[in-house]
Amino acid sequence: MTHAFPQPQPPSAVVLLSGGLDSATVLAIAKSRGFDCHCLSFDYGQRHTHELKMAARQAKLQGALSHRVAKVDIGAFGGSALTADIAVPKDRSDDAMTHGIPVTYVPARNTVFLSYALGLAEVLGARDLFLGVNAVDYSGYPDCRPEFITAFEKLANLATKAGVESLESGAGPHFRIHAPLIALSKRAIIEQGTTLGVDYAATSTCYDPQPDGKPCLHCDACQLRLRAFAELGRTDPAA
Amino acid sequence: MTHAFPQPQPPSAVVLLSGGLDSATVLAIAKSRGFDCHCLSFDYGQRHTHELKMAARQAKLQGALSHRVAKVDIGAFGGSALTADIAVPKDRSDDAMTHGIPVTYVPARNTVFLSYALGLAEVLGARDLFLGVNAVDYSGYPDCRPEFITAFEKLANLATKAGVESLESGAGPHFRIHAPLIALSKRAIIEQGTTLGVDYAATSTCYDPQPDGKPCLHCDACQLRLRAFAELGRTDPAA
Numbered sequence: 425m426t427h428a429f430p431q432p433q434p435p436s437a438v439v440l441l442s443g444g445l446d447s448a449t450v451l452a453i454a455k456s457r458g459f460d461c462h463c464l465s466f467d468y469g470q471r472h473t474h475e476l477k478m479a480a481r482q483a484k485l486q487g488a489l490s491h492r493v494a495k496v497d498i499g500a501f502g503g504s505a506l507t508a509d510i511a512v513p514k515d516r517s518d519d520a521m522t523h524g525i526p527v528t529y530v531p532a533r534n535t536v537f538l539s540y541a542l543g544l545a546e547v548l549g550a551r552d553l554f555l556g557v558n559a560v561d562y563s564g565y566p567d568c569r570p571e572f573i574t575a576f577e578k579l580a581n582l583a584t585k586a587g588v589e590s591l592e593s594g595a596g597p598h599f600r601i602h603a604p605l606i607a608l609s610k611r612a613i614i615e616q617g618t619t620l621g622v623d624y625a626a627t628s629t630c631y632d633p634q635p636d637g638k639p640c641l642h643c644d645a646c647q648l649r650l651r652a653f654a655e656l657g658r659t660d661p662a663a
Numbered sequence: 664m665t666h667a668f669p670q671p672q673p674p675s676a677v678v679l680l681s682g683g684l685d686s687a688t689v690l691a692i693a694k695s696r697g698f699d700c701h702c703l704s705f706d707y708g709q710r711h712t713h714e715l716k717m718a719a720r721q722a723k724l725q726g727a728l729s730h731r732v733a734k735v736d737i738g739a740f741g742g743s744a745l746t747a748d749i750a751v752p753k754d755r756s757d758d759a760m761t762h763g764i765p766v767t768y769v770p771a772r773n774t775v776f777l778s779y780a781l782g783l784a785e786v787l788g789a790r791d792l793f794l795g796v797n798a799v800d801y802s803g804y805p806d807c808r809p810e811f812i813t814a815f816e817k818l819a820n821l822a823t824k825a826g827v828e829s830l831e832s833g834a835g836p837h838f839r840i841h842a843p844l845i846a847l848s849k850r851a852i853i854e855q856g857t858t859l860g861v862d863y864a865a866t867s868t869c870y871d872p873q874p875d876g877k878p879c880l881h882c883d884a885c886q887l888r889l890r891a892f893a894e895l896g897r898t899d900p901a902a
Contacts, residue, residue, distance in 0.1 A: 497733040530783030535822045539778045543771030566827040575818040583774045588805040
């Protein structure tokens, strides 16, 4: 006689997946922490869609439970080199790359993205949201800093049925926002992802890729990535 | 000889405009406080689009500078009677209307809407965001409470270039979130809007209107509205 014992279901998480190196690493980290992952990407009028193809590929490669692409209208507001007709800077000095808020900043982008992720998490019954923001290499983006993440987590628990019910019952915060890369260098991110088996050939980081999806190798994002692989004595598998 | 003196430009504001009674009143309040108003509505897969027609009409009637309709995907997540195939409750008792979180709650809706408004405000150079949430008649919605508004205002000033630059310069918070109806009864809202000349015939509040846009008169939203007009000895001009 055999008994089938009910197995505990792994908790599920919503992972913001752009198709870049960082979010591919975050997906691997979420999985390594025991989460079943629902991936969420955005078509926000970015000038290149190659990264959305890479997002779909990563979700599949890493065994995600689902992958959604939400179409959002923020690109129509303009104001960023990533969505409007503003030139992406090339071959800048280190100093220019790390000081001030870059023209590639998209107004309120991470706030919009996390809001969608929160709505999805509430519907799916997930408590954990993962995103690949990084305050080291992109210190110029206000919505990549720890203060922003903390403020959003607080908001999330006040904004939702699940959050409010948990706070009112005394069970503490329901939603947790995880930004596991926030204090890591690009090099450390690549090291961690490599350990977890991330295939970086199937990622797209470039702000201004060629029509076939190949990186320009000259924008800030390409330069940071190339340098990090070089520091590790490796060549960028997507270059 | 005549001199043309430069005139101060009125400050501009972003007003979330649903086409309902509350947001029509908020638009009038923002205008009465001296703001030039950019209105923002959302097509989020709500089952009725009559309210979007009323939003466009209100923006025009009240002399807004612009009116945008952003299409957002949150309806696809499901989970609400307003976007999914869940019955809208009819003819409920007062007790059922004011206790617990209603099935008409849309997950993270106001968080998503305010995030868009924030992005638009940043692009337009507006500092003031207005929305018509109300904690009295809809106490069941977590994202209609003062704690939510306060948390979003804090987030807004950490999430944006303009917000961070203002905080870092010592100038204090850049963005202000105004919820002027938050503590008003429906009756007081109608009184205030009437004083400001709002045409409530051109508003839509019903959760489940007929195909021609006429209200059902039985859902919670209709009942609250009918009762408020009755208390004022008036008939609802949209009924």
